[in-house]
Amino acid sequence: MAYSDKVIEHYNNPRNVGSLDKNDSKVGTGLVGAPECGDVMKLQMKIDPETRVIQEAKFKTFGCGSAIASSSLATEWVRGKTVEEALAIKNTDIVRELALPPVKIHCSVLAEDAIKAAITDWKTKQGETSESAQHQPATASAH
Amino acid sequence: MAIKLPIYMDNHATTPVDPRVVEAMLPYFTEKFGNSASRNHAFGWAAEEAVENARAQIAKLINATPKEIIFTSGATESNNLAIKGVAEMYREKGNHIITQVTEHKAVLDTCKRLEKYGYQVTYLPVEKDGRINLDDLRRAITPKTILISIMYANNEIAALQPIEEIGKIAKEKGILFHVDGVQAVGKVPVDVQRDNIDLLSITAHKIYGPKGVGALYVRRRNPRVQLSAVIDGGGHERGMRSGTLNVPGIVGLGKACEICNQEMAAEAKRLLGLRERLTEAIMGQLDETFINGSMTHRLPHSINISFAYVEGESLLMGINDIAVSSGSACTSATLEPSYVLKALGVGEDLAHTSIRFGLGRFNTEEEVDYVAARVVETVKRLRELSPLYEMAKEGVDLSKMNWKA
Numbered sequence: 001m002a003y004s005d006k007v008i009e010h011y012n013n014p015r016n017v018g019s020l021d022k023n024d025s026k027v028g029t030g031l032v033g034a035p036e037c038g039d040v041m042k043l044q045m046k047i048d049p050e051t052r053v054i055q056e057a058k059f060k061t062f063g064c065g066s067a068i069a070s071s072s073l074a075t076e077w078v079r080g081k082t083v084e085e086a087l088a089i090k091n092t093d094i095v096r097e098l099a100l101p102p103v104k105i106h107c108s109v110l111a112e113d114a115i116k117a118a119i120t121d122w123k124t125k126q127g128e129t130s131e132s133a134q135h136q137p138a139t140a141s142a143h
Numbered sequence: 144m145a146i147k148l149p150i151y152m153d154n155h156a157t158t159p160v161d162p163r164v165v166e167a168m169l170p171y172f173t174e175k176f177g178n179s180a181s182r183n184h185a186f187g188w189a190a191e192e193a194v195e196n197a198r199a200q201i202a203k204l205i206n207a208t209p210k211e212i213i214f215t216s217g218a219t220e221s222n223n224l225a226i227k228g229v230a231e232m233y234r235e236k237g238n239h240i241i242t243q244v245t246e247h248k249a250v251l252d253t254c255k256r257l258e259k260y261g262y263q264v265t266y267l268p269v270e271k272d273g274r275i276n277l278d279d280l281r282r283a284i285t286p287k288t289i290l291i292s293i294m295y296a297n298n299e300i301a302a303l304q305p306i307e308e309i310g311k312i313a314k315e316k317g318i319l320f321h322v323d324g325v326q327a328v329g330k331v332p333v334d335v336q337r338d339n340i341d342l343l344s345i346t347a348h349k350i351y352g353p354k355g356v357g358a359l360y361v362r363r364r365n366p367r368v369q370l371s372a373v374i375d376g377g378g379h380e381r382g383m384r385s386g387t388l389n390v391p392g393i394v395g396l397g398k399a400c401e402i403c404n405q406e407m408a409a410e411a412k413r414l415l416g417l418r419e420r421l422t423e424a425i426m427g428q429l430d431e432t433f434i435n436g437s438m439t440h441r442l443p444h445s446i447n448i449s450f451a452y453v454e455g456e457s458l459l460m461g462i463n464d465i466a467v468s469s470g471s472a473c474t475s476a477t478l479e480p481s482y483v484l485k486a487l488g489v490g491e492d493l494a495h496t497s498i499r500f501g502l503g504r505f506n507t508e509e510e511v512d513y514v515a516a517r518v519v520e521t522v523k524r525l526r527e528l529s530p531l532y533e534m535a536k537e538g539v540d541l542s543k544m545n546w547k548a
Contacts, residue, residue: 011460017528034546035531036491038454042530060530064456
């Protein structure tokens with residue numbers, strides 16, 4: 001499979017790799033995907049409760065090069081945005097930016113899900129209830 | 144010595160043609176271009192002589208006689224001819240065929256087609272090491288069983304099946320025994336007498352010969368195996384496979400077999416040493432790596448390793464100056480991991496992360512060291528990126544997570 005230059009660039013130099021303290025009340029964590037599907041993304045954001053601006057974003061991804069690139073790009077895009085602006089990011093924006101082929105569109109969907117899941121987690125921590133069905137928590141949890 | 148990149152370490156897929164084989168083939172494209180079926184001039188005689196010489200070279204490698212070698216276009220055709228040919232010829236005797244789940248698609252899909260025509264096929268499971276259980280085989284045999292088709296060695300995990308024991312059982316029960324020998328012939332000693340093999344599929348391009356030519360060994364004595372043809376026409380190859388013979392290809396297959404006959408023992412020893420060097424370097428520097436397939440019954444030149452917490456396609460992307468195969472067919476839209484690894488009971492998470500290293504005649508120690516270093520470096524880097532590795536290190540049981548895919 002041929003990867004686009006942008007995917008290769010993100011794969012070789014992923015931005016914002018790492019973890020934030022998931023117990024920090026300002027940190028929202030989104031964990032989406034499943035190992036048996038070959039993709040798991042963890043996206044974390046540190047969000048100022050006053051300004052609702054995303055100050056920091058970190059990711060870790062298990063998955064193909066396109067999944068790594070999609071999540072790396074997502075962390076770049078959400079930084080400095082407000083929660084509402086970040087929620088407006090669509091998977092199709094990621095597809096366009098990274099020139100993902102049809103078989104890799106699910107990677108961009110996963111990245112969008114991860115952004116939403118992280119924000120939902122943060123909102124829950126702030127005592128905000130998730131207002132609509134599309135913001136259902138997608139965070140995987142131990143049981 | 145500088146290493147030439149990319150490095151080829153996918154010798155189960157195909158092999159480069161040995162220069163000695165190319166040299167043997169060349170005259171048969173130009174000055175000795177005759178049709179081996181032309182009986183009335185020198186061009187035909189020269190071609191026929193070359194074909195008969197190749198038949199003898201192939202027969203010698205597997206302890207057969209030259210007349211028992213039928214030329215085909217490759218192992219897919221050989222497998223089709225063996226299975227469909229027996230099925231049709233022995234239909235009156237029975238309609239039951241036994242095979243196993245990790246066979247190549249050329250066997251599995253041939254059997255599936257026969258099922259549509261009313262044949263019964265038993266697909267034996269394999270144990271964790273990739274080998275069938277002989278008691279399962281004995282239990283599967285019925286009075287209607289006409290054929291057992293089991294591969295010598297698996298193309299993905301390199302596990303060797305208990306061919307000699309299966310051959311004994313087949314012989315005892317009077318059932319024909321077909322073996323897909325593609326990965327084993329020329330790599331380990333294959334002996335159709337010792338193993339009681341009645342039909343054996345061979346291809347040239349896995350043993351440093353050209354693509355597009357193969358052979359089927361068809362036993363002529365004790366018992367004399369008969370086959371219905373799959374391809375009809377001029378009645379070449381004793382009516383079992385019509386079509387003008389690919390003389391240069393056949394010369395190449397013959398020469399490739401001759402070289403294997405002379406060099407197999409030394410080559411197997413050398414490649415086993417390289418494989419051990421590769422395996423130790425990788426597994427010694429990385430935790431949570433797992434070998435797929437039997438270690439005691441295994442092709443010497445092959446190793447299949449799963450790397451927990453990294454995904455196969457991203458690993459291949461990180462080692463893109465090395466040609467190896469991933470057990471995961473993740474590049475396809477289905478995201479299905481290998482059916483062979485699944486049959487072994489390898490979890491889907493680990494099946495997604497497996498790499499097959501196939502060493503070959505032209506690999507060097509320097510290449511092995513380079514490959515090991517690149518793999519270790521890339522796996523470490525990807526694990527730093529992997530949320531699964533982080534969670535596992537924190538003591539989270541990943542299998543107990545409620546994953547929402």
